[in-house]
Amino acid sequence: MTEKKVSESKTIMTEMIMPNDTNPIGNLMGGNLLRWMDIVAGISAGKHCEAHVVTASVDHVSFQKPIKLGDVITIEASVARAFNTSVEIYVEVFAANVKGKDIRRCNHAYFTFVALDDEKIKPQAVPKVIPLTREEQSRYDNAMHRRDLRLVLSGRMKPEDASEIKSLFTGVKVEAKKASETNK
DSSP: OOOEEGGGSOEEEEEEOOGGGBOTTSBBOHHHHHHHHHHHHHHHHHHHHTSOEEEEEEEEEEEOSOOBTTOEEEEEEEEEEEOSSEEEEEEEEEEEOTTSOSOEEEEEEEEEEEEBOTTSSSBOOOOOEEOOSHHHHHHHHHHHHHHHHHHHHTTSSOGGGOTTTHHHHHSOOHHHHHHHHHTO
């Protein structure tokens, strides 16, 4: 399976915020935004995996600034890291007025997708990611921490097995424990 650069599956989607997208005070409803973020992230994941994908998790959704009626949003999605059968996708949302002015970063989140085989039943292996920029490398490096945290919080991994974040749950620094075990 050939490794892929992050840029090979980057996906960008643009929407104008219309009245049926907003709440009574004229702000974009969070559920509508999450739907669009899931779509663009799923497209990016599908491109990277060259397969049908399903959403496995959404975490760290951050609603930092309101998006108003009439704003134009741009949603960008790119692969942060590939695991065995899943990929983590980083999604950012930018808003601007209809003239393209007052550009602001409003939201971001991490989505995880699982690639499915041709029968759309079983998970399948996914290509590795080649991070090229500092930002891509940082997201790639930190993805293991986020993955461990997701698995622990969902109950699919015991805190003591989460090697990347063990100290958050046990109070024991992994490096210190390894050093003490080596000295025995």
